[in-house]
Amino acid sequence: MDFVFELIVSALIVFGGLFALVGSFGLLKLPDLLTRLHAPTKATTLGVGGALGASMVYFAAFEGSLTIHEVLITAFLFLTAPISAHFIAKAHLHEHAELREDLPPTGRPQGWSTFDGLPVADEDDEAGDDKRAAHH
């Protein structure tokens, strides 16, 4: 039975190391930031998830102490990786104005929310109507 657990832990460590390596290699190799963003946020997060799974199986099987710290770290990383990627992409679009011209039309009165802000035009129109009504 020990052999099976050793096999699982070793496989998870190798899996995690490979995915961390692939993610960082993608970060180094891909051509521009918006494609480069894919590698670390997906592959590296999966890699650290593999290492944390290995740690959980190891301490449960060989040290006899089941800890939930790993679950906590894994959940936190898997929740926060998309948020930080989203923020980085938004800041990149904010810095490069020429990328806005490639965007397709939204098909709505307001444009893309990253550039145009919240749609508050309706409220302004209502306020204008009220003013006009008061004037008449």
Add this chain to the structure above:
Amino acid sequence: MIHYALMFGFTAVSLALLFNLIRLVRGPSLMDRVLAVDTMVINAIALIILFGIQQRTTIVFEAALLFAMFGFISTVAYCRFILRGDVIE
């Protein structure tokens, strides 16, 4: 067998950290450097966890959790500073 897997894991994660360092130095834009540091934090967490398995101690998990939190908060704060010109409005 775990020993050899750990050696492989340490080598892979250290190589990944080296790649991130190259991107941090070379990165053409500011956001590239932010992304490189964010990835470095995640790889450092993996390294800490592997070190915990090697030393058979669970005391390093707090360090890993703190790294995860501060890495996320610093990335978001920097991006927010770029987007809004201020961290807390």
